[in-house]
Every structure is written in structure tokens, then in C-alpha cells.
Amino acid sequence: MKFVCQHIGLSIVIDDKLVDQLCRLGSDHYPKEYGGLLVGRYVNNNKEVIIEETVLPKKFKSSAFSFERGVEGLRKTLGDLSRRNPSLIYVGEWHTHPDGRPVPSGTDSSALRTIAEHKDVFIKNPLLLIIGLSNTGYELGFYVLYKNEIHSYELEYNQQHKTEINLIEKTYGGK
Numbered sequence: 001m002k003f004v005c006q007h008i009g010l011s012i013v014i015d016d017k018l019v020d021q022l023c024r025l026g027s028d029h030y031p032k033e034y035g036g037l038l039v040g041r042y043v044n045n046n047k048e049v050i051i052e053e054t055v056l057p058k059k060f061k062s063s064a065f066s067f068e069r070g071v072e073g074l075r076k077t078l079g080d081l082s083r084r085n086p087s088l089i090y091v092g093e094w095h096t097h098p099d100g101r102p103v104p105s106g107t108d109s110s111a112l113r114t115i116a117e118h119k120d121v122f123i124k125n126p127l128l129l130i131i132g133l134s135n136t137g138y139e140l141g142f143y144v145l146y147k148n149e150i151h152s153y154e155l156e157y158n159q160q161h162k163t164e165i166n167l168i169e170k171t172y173g174g175k
Ligand SMILES: [Zn+2]
Pocket: 095, 096, 097, 104, 105, 108, 130
């Protein structure tokens, strides 16, 4: 799947299998929120970010309305990923909104700003993926912090998204 943000000119590519994996992880923790880190690489003159995988926190606190991940072990894991070929770097965060829309809450927005200012994982334009998860399917919302403002992404191929949702509805249907 490819997401575009015309205003910024940075596109996001994420494999359907990874989306599926994140949805399953979220579904395992439903009706509480769940999430983790997104790692990947910038290509095409930094105009495109490919999200390759997720790194899950060892510790986290979550409820139906909040998710807070720990930082334990993350520095080492990210260090190992950076030495891979191709090198993978931290690009942002993801979490679920059980029975909710994939829209950032006030807490989500301030968390994204905190990340951008954090000295250990300094990235200027962190991504945020929110998965609105219900027992009938899911909805993805991608966001990026750019010049201290949060911009949303749109799926490049709308039709593909619909197909994907139908597929997931079947997978999770009746659960
Ligand atoms: Zn949230």
C-alpha cells in the first residue's frame, strides 16, 4: 500500500503483510490499545519511506483509551537494525484505537512532538500510524509531523484499500 501527502511530498510505502501483522497484534489486545515502533528506510532522495517492520515494546501500559510504551531494550534493538544491510532506522510509531476512528487524540499529537524533540531517537518528521480496529474490520490513518504541524496521508489507490478491508473483514469476521 502506498500513502501520499501532497503538501509535503513524502510518500509512505507499507507492505500488506505488515499491515495484516499489526492488525492481528492489535486484535490480540482488543479492546485495549496496543502498538509499537515503525522501522524502515528512506529512499528516492528521502521522498519515500518504506516501512519494513515493527519493533514491539517489552513493557507497556494500555487501556481502551491509551497506550504508553516503555523504552527498555529499544536502543539496542534499534542499534542492531541500523547495522543491517540495508540499514533500518526508526521512522515512527503505531497504535490501535479499538472501536475508534484512526484520528490522533490530543495525547497522540503531543506524543509525536515529544518524539521529534527526544535526543535519543531524534527524527525531524516522525510518522504516526493509527489503526481504527473493530470486530468488523480496520481503518488506517497515517500522519506525519512536519514543521511542528500534523499532516494526514491519503491512500494512493482507493480501490486497493477497499479490497483490503473486505479481505480483513472476512478474516476477522465473526470473532
Ligand atoms: Zn491514539
